[in-house]
Amino acid sequence: MLTVQSFTFNPFQENTYVISNNQKQCWIVDPGMFDDREKAQLFEYIASKQLVPQAIINTHTHIDHIFGVQAVVDKYNIPFGIHEKDLPLLNVAPTSAAMFGCDFRLVPQPTFYISETTPLMLGEDEVDIRFVPGHSQGSIAFYYAPGNWAIVGDVLFQGSIGRTDLPGGHFDTLINSIRTQLFPLPDETVVYSGHGPATTIGQEKKYNPFLQ
Ligand SMILES: [Zn+2]
Ligand SMILES: [Zn+2]
Numbered sequence: 558m559l560t561v562q563s564f565t566f567n568p569f570q571e572n573t574y575v576i577s578n579n580q581k582q583c584w585i586v587d588p589g590m591f592d593d594r595e596k597a598q599l600f601e602y603i604a605s606k607q608l609v610p611q612a613i614i615n616t617h618t619h620i621d622h623i624f625g626v627q628a629v630v631d632k633y634n635i636p637f638g639i640h641e642k643d644l645p646l647l648n649v650a651p652t653s654a655a656m657f658g659c660d661f662r663l664v665p666q667p668t669f670y671i672s673e674t675t676p677l678m679l680g681e682d683e684v685d686i687r688f689v690p691g692h693s694q695g696s697i698a699f700y701y702a703p704g705n706w707a708i709v710g711d712v713l714f715q716g717s718i719g720r721t722d723l724p725g726g727h728f729d730t731l732i733n734s735i736r737t738q739l740f741p742l743p744d745e746t747v748v749y750s751g752h753g754p755a756t757t758i759g760q761e762k763k764y765n766p767f768l769q
Contacts, residue, residue, distance in 0.1 A: 559682045559701050561708070561749060564599060567591035568659075569621035572751055574708055575602065576699075578680045583608040586699065586708055587615050587751065590625030599625070600632060611679060613637045614671060616710025616751060617693040618647035619723070620654050626665045636668040638677075640688070643695025646725055671697060687738040691731025692719030698739065706747040707758075713739055713748060715756035718767045735768060 564573045571589035583603065590596045603610060610633040613626055618639055626637055639647065647664060654661035671677065673688035677699070687698040689712045696719075698709040711719035713735055721728040739748075744759030761768065 559679060559684070559704050561704075561706060562602065563749065563755075564595075564602075566595045566599075567621055567624050570752055571621040571624075572749065572753075573599065573625065574749060575599070575608070576679065576684075576701075576708075577606065577608050578682050580680050581606070581608050582611050582680050584677075584679055585610055585613050585629055587622040587710065588613060588625035588629045589621055589623070590628060596625060596628045599629075610635050612669075614677065614699065615639045615643070616698065616708060616712075617696040618643045618650070619693065619711065620650050620657070620659065620661060622710070622751065623647065623650060623665070624661070627663055630665055637665055638669045638671045639667045640672070640695035640697045641670040642690070643693055646693050646695070649724070673697065689731075689734035689738050691721060691727055691729075691734045693723070694725040696734070700742065700746075705743065705745055706749060707739065707742060708749045709739065709751070711751040713756075713761060713765075714750045714753050715748075715761070716765055717753075718765070719751075732768070740768075 562575045566589040573589045574586040577583035650664045673686045676683045685700040692711045700707040746758040748756045
């Protein structure tokens with residue numbers, strides 16, 4: 558069984574997640590640690606639980622979701638996976654960072670691509686990949702049916718949806734991704750978003766003003 562631990566990092570209040578299994582293997586999702594204090598917080602959690610990181614997997618590659626990738630690679634020497642369609646976005650990270658007044662020059666390159674046609678395995682636990690473009694061209698969600706949860710990045714938030722005004726964003730595509738890839742999940746599915754509190758599919762179907 559996989560469990561999820563959440564952290565909130567960096568000036569964008571981004572949610573980083575650690576997914577772990579019973580054998581103490583883990584993935585780090587969207588490592589957004591910005592300063593040494595935040596890096597220490599994540600590394601201390603991993604050490605205290607005696608977890609062994611296997612990979613970094615990203616829902617997408619906006620800067621707030623990749624600030625901490627290099628630190629994790631340096632610390633654990635593990636692979637970094639993204640959807641191939643988010644590679645162009647990753648490569649403009651220095652420009653985007655400068656726009657927000659952040660200095661970010663060293664862009665870590667992915668070592669593997671995650672495809673919606675191939676589930677990811679953490680030990681014996683299988684996580685489904687949902688392709689959910691619209692906030693970025695290569696956004697993906699990680700869905701784990703046995704635990705009733707999905708990590709959706711910036712696609713869907715409690716009462717809101719992801720921005721579509723950034724490069725690669727497209728409103729109709731985003732709405733379509735949510736309707737066809739996320740809303741068919743069971744209502745009780747817990748939705749872990751890239752920002753803000755967790756919600757459920759059922760709650761967003763009922764109350765999300767963008768999806769009525
Ligand atoms: Zn984003
Ligand atoms: Zn974000």
